Amino acid sequence: MQKQKLVLIGNGMAGIRTVEELLKLEPEAYEVTVFGSEPYPNYNRIMLSPVLAGEKTVDDIVLNSYEWYAENGITLHTGDPVIEIDRVTRRVRTAKGEQVGYDRLLLATGSYPFIIPVPGSDLEGVIGFRDIDDVETMLESAKTYQKAVVIGGGLLGLEAANGLLKNGMDVTVVHLLDTLMERQLDKPAAALLQANLEERGLKFMMEAQTAAITGQDRVQGVKFADGSEVEADLVVMAVGIRPNIELAQSAGIYCERGIVVNDTLQTYDPSIYAVGECVQHRGQCYGLVAPLFEQAKVCANHLAKLGFGRYEGSVTSTKLKVTGIDLFSAGEFNEGDEDETLVLQDPAQGVYKKLVIHDNRIKGAVMYGDTLDGTWYFQMLRDGTDISGFRSTILFGQHDLGDAGHGDERILSLDDSAEVCGCNGVSKGEIVDCIVKKGLFTLDEVRAHTKASASCGSCTGLVETLLASTVGEGYSAAPSKKPLCTCTEHSHDDVIASIRDQELKSMPAVREAMEWKTPDGCASCRPALNYYLLAAWPGEYEDDAQSRFINERAHGNIQKDGTYSVVPRMFGGLVKPDELRAIADVADKFDVPEVKVTGGQRVDLFGVKKEDLPAMWADLNAAGMVSGHAYGKALRTVKTCVGKSWCRFGTQDSTGLGVKLEELTWGSWMPHKFKMAVSGCPRNCAEATIKDFGVVCVDSGYELHIGGNGGIKVRVTDLLTKVETEDEVLEYSGAFVQLYREEAHYLERTAPWVERVGLNYVKDRMADEHGRQALFERFKFSQQFAQHDPWQERAEGAQAHEFTPLKIVG
Amino acid sequence: MTNWIEIARLEEIPRLGSRVLKTDTMDIAVFRTNDDEIFALKDSCPHKGGPLSQGIVHDHAVTCPLHNWKIDLRTGEVLGPDEGCVHHYAAKVEDGVVSIRLREEATAL
Numbered sequence: 037m038q039k040q041k042l043v044l045i046g047n048g049m050a051g052i053r054t055v056e057e058l059l060k061l062e063p064e065a066y067e068v069t070v071f072g073s074e075p076y077p078n079y080n081r082i083m084l085s086p087v088l089a090g091e092k093t094v095d096d097i098v099l100n101s102y103e104w105y106a107e108n109g110i111t112l113h114t115g116d117p118v119i120e121i122d123r124v125t126r127r128v129r130t131a132k133g134e135q136v137g138y139d140r141l142l143l144a145t146g147s148y149p150f151i152i153p154v155p156g157s158d159l160e161g162v163i164g165f166r167d168i169d170d171v172e173t174m175l176e177s178a179k180t181y182q183k184a185v186v187i188g189g190g191l192l193g194l195e196a197a198n199g200l201l202k203n204g205m206d207v208t209v210v211h212l213l214d215t216l217m218e219r220q221l222d223k224p225a226a227a228l229l230q231a232n233l234e235e236r237g238l239k240f241m242m243e244a245q246t247a248a249i250t251g252q253d254r255v256q257g258v259k260f261a262d263g264s265e266v267e268a269d270l271v272v273m274a275v276g277i278r279p280n281i282e283l284a285q286s287a288g289i290y291c292e293r294g295i296v297v298n299d300t301l302q303t304y305d306p307s308i309y310a311v312g313e314c315v316q317h318r319g320q321c322y323g324l325v326a327p328l329f330e331q332a333k334v335c336a337n338h339l340a341k342l343g344f345g346r347y348e349g350s351v352t353s354t355k356l357k358v359t360g361i362d363l364f365s366a367g368e369f370n371e372g373d374e375d376e377t378l379v380l381q382d383p384a385q386g387v388y389k390k391l392v393i394h395d396n397r398i399k400g401a402v403m404y405g406d407t408l409d410g411t412w413y414f415q416m417l418r419d420g421t422d423i424s425g426f427r428s429t430i431l432f433g434q435h436d437l438g439d440a441g442h443g444d445e446r447i448l449s450l451d452d453s454a455e456v457c458g459c460n461g462v463s464k465g466e467i468v469d470c471i472v473k474k475g476l477f478t479l480d481e482v483r484a485h486t487k488a489s490a491s492c493g494s495c496t497g498l499v500e501t502l503l504a505s506t507v508g509e510g511y512s513a514a515p516s517k518k519p520l521c522t523c524t525e526h527s528h529d530d531v532i533a534s535i536r537d538q539e540l541k542s543m544p545a546v547r548e549a550m551e552w553k554t555p556d557g558c559a560s561c562r563p564a565l566n567y568y569l570l571a572a573w574p575g576e577y578e579d580d581a582q583s584r585f586i587n588e589r590a591h592g593n594i595q596k597d598g599t600y601s602v603v604p605r606m607f608g609g610l611v612k613p614d615e616l617r618a619i620a621d622v623a624d625k626f627d628v629p630e631v632k633v634t635g636g637q638r639v640d641l642f643g644v645k646k647e648d649l650p651a652m653w654a655d656l657n658a659a660g661m662v663s664g665h666a667y668g669k670a671l672r673t674v675k676t677c678v679g680k681s682w683c684r685f686g687t688q689d690s691t692g693l694g695v696k697l698e699e700l701t702w703g704s705w706m707p708h709k710f711k712m713a714v715s716g717c718p719r720n721c722a723e724a725t726i727k728d729f730g731v732v733c734v735d736s737g738y739e740l741h742i743g744g745n746g747g748i749k750v751r752v753t754d755l756l757t758k759v760e761t762e763d764e765v766l767e768y769s770g771a772f773v774q775l776y777r778e779e780a781h782y783l784e785r786t787a788p789w790v791e792r793v794g795l796n797y798v799k800d801r802m803a804d805e806h807g808r809q810a811l812f813e814r815f816k817f818s819q820q821f822a823q824h825d826p827w828q829e830r831a832e833g834a835q836a837h838e839f840t841p842l843k844i845v846g
Numbered sequence: 847m848t849n850w851i852e853i854a855r856l857e858e859i860p861r862l863g864s865r866v867l868k869t870d871t872m873d874i875a876v877f878r879t880n881d882d883e884i885f886a887l888k889d890s891c892p893h894k895g896g897p898l899s900q901g902i903v904h905d906h907a908v909t910c911p912l913h914n915w916k917i918d919l920r921t922g923e924v925l926g927p928d929e930g931c932v933h934h935y936a937a938k939v940e941d942g943v944v945s946i947r948l949r950e951e952a953t954a955l
Contacts, residue, residue: 460913485927487913556862556880559902559909559916582862586900586911594911598897841866842853842876 039067042339043128043138045118045283047072049081050312050328051144052100057336059108061553065340068110069136071128073117074167077102080475081167082325082507085358088171088199099475121287123305140339143284143295143303143310147277147323152187156249162271165196174272178203181269185209185258187246189216191356193274194229197238198358200272208239208266210246210258212275220354220365224381225388225404232361232386241266277323279314294321299346301335311335317349324352329477337525344551345525353401353414364410367400367417368392375399380431389431396424409433411500422794425754434497456498459491467499471506479503492748521560523552528781531565535572543569543580557583564782567669570705571777574818581835587667590838591826592649595642600649602641603666604656605702608676608694608714609637618659622652636673636711638664650839653827662825665702669783671773672711674698675723679716679733688733690716693762697731700766701773703823704815707780707789710773725753728776728786729769734758738765742772742798743790751787754795756802771808774815775801850938850945856882859944862903869948874935875899876946877919879906885919886937886946892917892930 042058044051047070055068072078076098083097105112113134120129127137149164151157161177163170177184178200186197189211201207209216215226216233230240245261249271259265279294290296290304294316301309301317311331313323322328327350337345353366371377371392380389387405391398391413397420401413412434416423423430452465470476470486479500483490489499519525526534531550540546543565547557557565562583569577581589592600604619619639623631629643644652653663666672676694680686694714701712713724714731724730726746730753732739737760741753756772759765775798780789790798802808830839859865859878866889867874873889875898883906889899896912906919916925922934936947 490914554905556904558904559914562902562904582860582903585902590900594897594900596894596912598900837858837860837863837865841868841873842858843868 040065040139041137042066042068042140042142043136044068044070044142044144045121045128046144046146046312046314047074047076047078047112047114048144048146048312049078049099049325050146050332051142052078053329053332054142054144054311054335054339055108055110057333058339061336061342062340063108066140068108069113069138070105070110071113071116071118071130073115074169075115076168077105077112077114079168080507084165084168084171085195085199087168088174088196089202089358090199094168096472118283121283121289121308123287123289123308126307139307141308142335142339143289143308143314144312145280145283145314147279147313149273150276150278151273152246152275154246154248156251156255157273159249159251159255160253161251161255161269162249162273165192165272165274166277170272174200174270175203177270178205182206183208183267184270184272185266185268186272186274187258188274188276189213189240189242190219190274190276191217191354193272194233194356195358196272196274198233198236200270201237205270206239207237208241208268209233210241210244210260210266212243212245214243216240217356217365220369220402221363221404222369222390222402225363225365225390225402228386228388228404229356229361229363233358277313279316279321281314284310284314292316299334299348300338301331301347302338309335309339317347320349322350322352324354326350327352342551351418353410362403362405362407364403364407364414365401366410366414367398369400369402371400378427378431391430393423393427396422396427398423408501409497411504412497419792421792422796425791425795456502457486457488457491457495460487462486462488464502467502468506471503476503477507520564521558523547523554523558523561524550526550528564532568532572532779535568541569541573541577543583563588567705567707567782571818575821581838588669589835590646590649591653591663591667591830592644592646593667597643598646599643600646601666602644602649602652602656603634603638603664604661605664605673605698606638606661607698607702608674608691608696610691610695611639615659615661618656618661622655625655626652634666634673636666637675638666638673640666646839647841650831650833650836654831657825657828657831662702663827668705669708670705670710671698671701671703672709674701675711675713675727677714677716677721679714683716685719686716686733687735688716688738690714690722690731690733693731693733693738693765694722696762696766697769700770700819703825704773704777704819705822706773706777707782708785710776710786712769726750727753729772731765731769736760738762740765740768740772743786743795745785745787747785749787754790756799767808767812768802770815771802771811772798774811774818777815777818778811850947852943852945854944856884856939856942856944859884864899864901864903864908866897866899867946873897873899874946875908876937876944877903877908879903879919882939884937884939884944884946886935887917887919887922888933888935890932891915892924892932893928898932 078100080097080099086092116130116132118128119131127135129135149166163173184200184205184207186193187210189209197207197209215223216230247261248259249255250257255268255271257265257267281291281295284295285291295310295314296316297303297310301311303310312328331347334345334347356363376393378391390402392400398417403410450464454464456464467486467488476482489496520528540549546565566580566583586594592602626648628641632640634640674694674697676691679690710728712729713722713727715722715724716733724732725741726744730741739758740756742756744753745751853867862880864875864877867876875887875889877885889897891898891910893915896910898908900911901908907916909916915928918925922932924930938945
């Protein structure tokens, strides 16, 4: 089949990103031709400030080398702008007279700096700050001239001013208003910023309206409306950008401020799409890079003719790329009448943080001096997270919520050799290097290339902070609606809802109904789908062994040498002498190299060969023991203290209750592992307040606690309620487990789940008596099918191929 | 010299699954894809030696159970962005019987 022709006008970040996304989806769909007016391949425009400041070179910021274009069969014309689009014959013509036909045209013409139309604005030495040429002009000027004036005290103007200052110029920033960066900062933060920049040697003229630029051939000064004047050898206009729409307009494509597009990034001409700064979407033009990347992804999807995915606008955040100044801003940071604000101000440390809150949700954030938690606030802003549970400490940052791991390090001030990802041994320097060299923009990309935060995830915040500080506002925060995996555009919640509402009962049915991009999924989505189907259709859906992680397929934990560990269940931590004898016997019989007591009060046999597993399980079954599911996303253990049967402080029979809880819940599959504990008194020897579901017995009854975690990030439980009888404990526990099983995302522990949906939501669901009983009934129903010992089934011959190697015969 | 060795009937290997073939010197992972193709790789991930036979098979690739490296079953090449390669062996199915070919240099590994 003849390939269709795609022509891209604009060789910048938005256009090329769209092509990259398209190549990922449909590498063979188009013959691609790219026209760019600048004589360079695609480079990272947001890194021009560090180039100007001498912290990077032009080569450092190239994102796609000429080889990349060649390797992907893309024809590139640089330094030759398109000057005409003929929509009737579908051809474009360049300044040099080149003509190319298209089936689909993509406009990514970007924007140009707004030059204030005052007398003298066309003098030599008056420039914008937009491209490599401008930077080179500034660097050249700094060699021969002394005095620079930057008109515009916004993000771009301040970065330009800082760069010129670093190149030895005497720089004055002229700003029309009385506060700097008024679109990103409130007054207190702007005042801190101005003071800091003045200390560095920048001069400011606030509330100054430029009236004229003076000089003969070259600029000599700037004159203001009040009659005052400053000398200048170089004037940089950084008062804003205007979408570059001339070409589109001349072709008769409907434009307002920008080229008007719909949610699929299509213009009024159906064969012409547009992305980037030249676009106006739902009345909004964007000048930051993160929205452009979101547009690129959607546009590529439609160019690839997949036809799903909509761009619904972006919430943006900003960081100032001036070394040594930490500043972050997102959303609506000036409070309205209905809003509340939370403020932390420490003038001596130069720290200022403000959150604008509405209805317990973050609407906006401004941070100065300490921006470590900017990405965290921004994520909650985009997710609409209910912060009522931790409002009083939110300004102290995420680590204050109890991250006992790495959270409280001040990552940006650390040495390059500092280890960021403890699981995979990745240092700060390696991460930053990789981000720069490979041109990475998203957390997923950094994970894929460096493995940092790809294992336990506890350093995710640190990696995001590094990413944000390395690429500035180019950093694309994780989208608020995150796809389940790369096989699909749909989120976990979409998948859960579709399985339930469309009654999808097999994996192929889900993949077909939800338009999966891969024939049989991947190692991420298969276990998730298998779980969701199992949880939604108990007794109907047949478990798919090949979609389980090896631990759940082999019913033991794989160890690093490929052997397995075996943990028999001991209900409530109770064990009989005969059972201990049986454990000792199998340890001898199968040469088990190590036997250890686990943190959950069980016995773990390490180093068992896979072939030996079924025979060992048969022996343990014979002694009355079943699988402890120590390997599964499942109920693990119910840890107990001795309670009132032996302990002089005990208030209830905690051991007996633990046994009942474990008998109720064992065998159930969960989104992630699930741990319980029962303590006989508030001394809490069973550590029930760091479990997924913990019971603390008191004289008058039982306190029920949920959402605790003792792992990577220690999280103390929240009190759910207090009940009076053991039966109520069992009902609440079953209902809570079932709510978690039905609504949490696969691989989401209860702690992040409770934080995501909000404690009040869980409390409301549990307080509703009918709803709670219905959940409990559904849990008991699904347990009928779950409480079969997987060890016994395999000891009796099920899945034998899993445990027997093939042999070469003869 | 070709030395095809019969090792199993096709149905003895689960779809989207694998079996381990024990030889005197090493383990070989034998995979069956959803379209009933058979592939054989040395059962050792080039990253940290994880047993590939225990991974999840999808399309024509397997994901190592230890650290999620993805390996192309057809070539043994590690799929990007990780880099590396594991030895692969010719495998075929004829009349429902699976055979693989261990070359001299391979058996000497």
